[in-house]
Amino acid sequence: MTGIDDLPIRDELRGKSPYGAPQLDVPVRLNTNENPYPLPEELVRRIAERVSDAARTLNRYPDRDAVVLRTELAAYLTRTAGYKVGPRNVWAANGSNEVIQQLLQTFGGEGRTAIGFEPSYSMHGIIARGTGTEWLSGPRHDDFTIDTEAAVATIAERRPDVVFICSPNNPTGTAVGRDTVVALYEAAQAAKPSMVVVDEAYGEFSHRESLLPLLEGRPNLVVTRTMSKAFGAAGLRLGYLAADPAVVDAVQLVRLPYHLSAVTQATALAALEHTDTLLGYVERLKDERDRLVRELRALGCEVTESDANFVQFGRFDGKGGAHAVWQALLDQGVLVRDNGVPGWLRVSAGTPEENDAFLDAVRAVTKETNR
Numbered sequence: 308m309t310g311i312d313d314l315p316i317r318d319e320l321r322g323k324s325p326y327g328a329p330q331l332d333v334p335v336r337l338n339t340n341e342n343p344y345p346l347p348e349e350l351v352r353r354i355a356e357r358v359s360d361a362a363r364t365l366n367r368y369p370d371r372d373a374v375v376l377r378t379e380l381a382a383y384l385t386r387t388a389g390y391k392v393g394p395r396n397v398w399a400a401n402g403s404n405e406v407i408q409q410l411l412q413t414f415g416g417e418g419r420t421a422i423g424f425e426p427s428y429s430m431h432g433i434i435a436r437g438t439g440t441e442w443l444s445g446p447r448h449d450d451f452t453i454d455t456e457a458a459v460a461t462i463a464e465r466r467p468d469v470v471f472i473c474s475p476n477n478p479t480g481t482a483v484g485r486d487t488v489v490a491l492y493e494a495a496q497a498a499k500p501s502m503v504v505v506d507e508a509y510g511e512f513s514h515r516e517s518l519l520p521l522l523e524g525r526p527n528l529v530v531t532r533t534m535s536k537a538f539g540a541a542g543l544r545l546g547y548l549a550a551d552p553a554v555v556d557a558v559q560l561v562r563l564p565y566h567l568s569a570v571t572q573a574t575a576l577a578a579l580e581h582t583d584t585l586l587g588y589v590e591r592l593k594d595e596r597d598r599l600v601r602e603l604r605a606l607g608c609e610v611t612e613s614d615a616n617f618v619q620f621g622r623f624d625g626k627g628g629a630h631a632v633w634q635a636l637l638d639q640g641v642l643v644r645d646n647g648v649p650g651w652l653r654v655s656a657g658t659p660e661e662n663d664a665f666l667d668a669v670r671a672v673t674k675e676t677n678r
Contacts, residue, residue: 317439319436319439320436320437323433323436326429326430326433328644329642331637331642333637333640333641333642334640334641334664335640335641335642335657335661335664335665335668336642337641337642337643337644337654337655337656337657337661337662337665338642338643338644338653338654338655339541339644339655340477340509340536340615340616340617340655341535341536341539341541341655342535342536342537342538342539342541342588342592342616343592343655343656343657343658343661344539344588344591344592344658345539346539346540346578347581347584349581349584350577350578350580350581350584350585353577353580353581354573354574354577354578356577357573357574357576357577358570358573358574360573361569361570361572361573362570364569365569365570368564368565369565369567369568369569369572370569370572371564371565371566371567372559373399373567373572374394375572375576376399376567376572376575376576377394377397377398377399377547378393378394379576379579380394380397380399380547380579381393381394381396381397381549383579383582384397384519384532384549387511387517387582387586388510388516388517388519388520389516389517389519389520390517390519390520390522390523392519392522392549395552395555396522396549396550396551396552396555397547397548397549397555398547398548398550398554398555398558398559399545399546399547399567399575400545400546400547400562400566400567401544401545401546401566401567401571402533402535402544402545402546403506403508403531403532403533403535403546403547403548404430404434404546405546405566406531406546406547406548406558407430407431407434407504407506407531408434408437408438409558409561409562410469410502410504410529410531410548410558411434411435411438411440411469412438412558412561413557413558413560413561414468414469414502414557415435415438415439415440415468415469416438416439416440417439417440419440419441419468419469420440420441420442420443420465420466420467420468420469421435421440421441421442421443421467421468421469421470421471422442422443422444422445422461422462422465422467422469422470422471423442423443423444423445423470423471423472423473424444424445424446424447424453424458424471424472424473424476425444425445425447426447426451426476426478426479426646426647426648427471427473427476427477427478427479428471428473428476428477428478428506428508431471431473431506432444435469440468440469443461443465443467445457445458445461445462446458446461450481450611450612451476451479451481451611451619452481452483453472453483453487453491455486455487455490455491458487458490458491458494459490459491459494462491462494462495462498462501463494463497463498466498466499466501467495467498467501468499468501468502469501469502469503469504470491470492470495470501470502470503470504471504471506472487472488472491472503472504472505472506473505473506473508474488474505474506474507474510474513474518474614475507475509475510475512475513475613475614475615476615477508477509477615477617478617478619478644478646478648478651478653479611479613479619479648480509480611480612480613480614480615480617480618480619480653481611481612481613481614482513482514482515482612482614483505483518485518485521488503488505488518488521489521491503492521492525492527492528495527496527500527501527502527502528502529502554503525503527503528503529504529504530504531505518505521505528505529505530505531506531507519507530507531507532508531508532508533508535508536508546509536509614509615509616509617510532510537511536511537511586511589512536512537512589512592512593512596512614512615512616513614513615514614515614517530518530519549522549522550522551526551526553526554527551527554528550528551529548529549529550529554530548530549530550531546531547531548532546532547532548532549533545533546533547534546534547534575534578536616537585537586537589538578538585539585539588540574540575540578543571543574543575543578544571545567545571545574545575589616592616592656593616595656595657595658595659595662596613596615596616596617596618596656598662599618599654599656599662599665599666600612600613600618602666603618603620603666603669606666606669606670606673607673608620608621608669609621609622611651616655616656617644617653617654617655617656618653618654618656619648619651619652619653620651620652620653620654621650621651621652622650622651623650623651623652624650628649628650629645629648629649629650629651629652630645632652632672633645633652635672636652636665636668636669636672639667639668639671639672640664640668641664641665641668643655643665
């Protein structure tokens with residue numbers, strides 16, 4: 308039977324595994340940072356109306372530039388992030404992963420390098436390799452914050468073409484301060500003009516303000532967002548970026564024709580009509596996230612400061628390490644994420660009932676471990 312390594316794939320892909328989290332049929336699934344609240348019925352009805360309208364012209368290609376959608380996304384960012392952007396500053400694609408892919412297709416590629424600060428969102432490195440871009444791993448402190456001084460030195464030495472900054476960071480939940488972003492941006496421009504991409508997939512859950520205003524006067528800075536988390540629309544697959552209009556023009560050089568379907572655009576526009584309701588769910592999740600931090604610490608766990616809709620907790624350095632605890636929680640009917648960060652696990656903030664079940668499972672596992 309032929310295996311992957313028997314095929315003439317590129318050398319940088321050999322031995323790699325595809326991205327993915329286990330999807331197991333258990334009572335409580337808190338492993339993929341989904342928003343646990345279903346879309347409200349009034350939004351479901353509005354989606355049906357907009358999709359019905361779009362269906363009448365499915366014999367025609369969709370708006371390839373998604374002008375109406377980009378206009379509404381720009382209005383949303385302007386209202387919620389405190390910095391005015393227009394439709395020419397915004398680009399949308401099928402999830403923020405496609406946005407990242409388009410950025411790397413445009414600014415990365417063979418003979419170019421990208422750097423991220425690991426542990427971080429693993430798709431940055433995976434997409435980099437998929438576009439033929441060499442991937443570099445930058446330094447973090449023991450508390451998972453970026454080591455700014457060491458990062459600046461690394462950028463000066465390696466001169467990457469693309470710098471990724473994930474804030475809030477996945478899987479640790481840590482946010483990145485403005486001073487750090489500015490320092491890394493300036494270092495990237497001093498080494499050679501390079502793109503700096505701030506991944507704000509979890510931005511709406513942060514205790515801090517968005518980094519979007521840093522776009523002012525920084526033409527090589529990009530901020531990426533998604534509708535998967537705060538909007539509770541993981542199944543929609545809609546991500547977007549905000550940047551200088553020249554960046555938006557550049558990524559269109561590599562976009563596929565008509566890459567956003569009419570149905571996707573219609574659904575996203577319906578969701579944007581219900582922003583206030585959906586952000587109300589975000590506030591509930593922020594409260595639950597903070598409760599998880601408090602209660603996990605009360606149970607004796609170490610917990611990384613979190614600005615996301617998930618919490619990294621540990622440390623599990625005993626027999627079997629974090630994976631043994633992951634399995635023990637699974638045996639209790641609760642699925643969390645083992646990201647491979649030694650000694651740590653990650654749990655998504657769920658509904659109050661889901662979080663209660665998770666905390667009960669942690670108590671049971673901790674009690675068994677301490678016997």
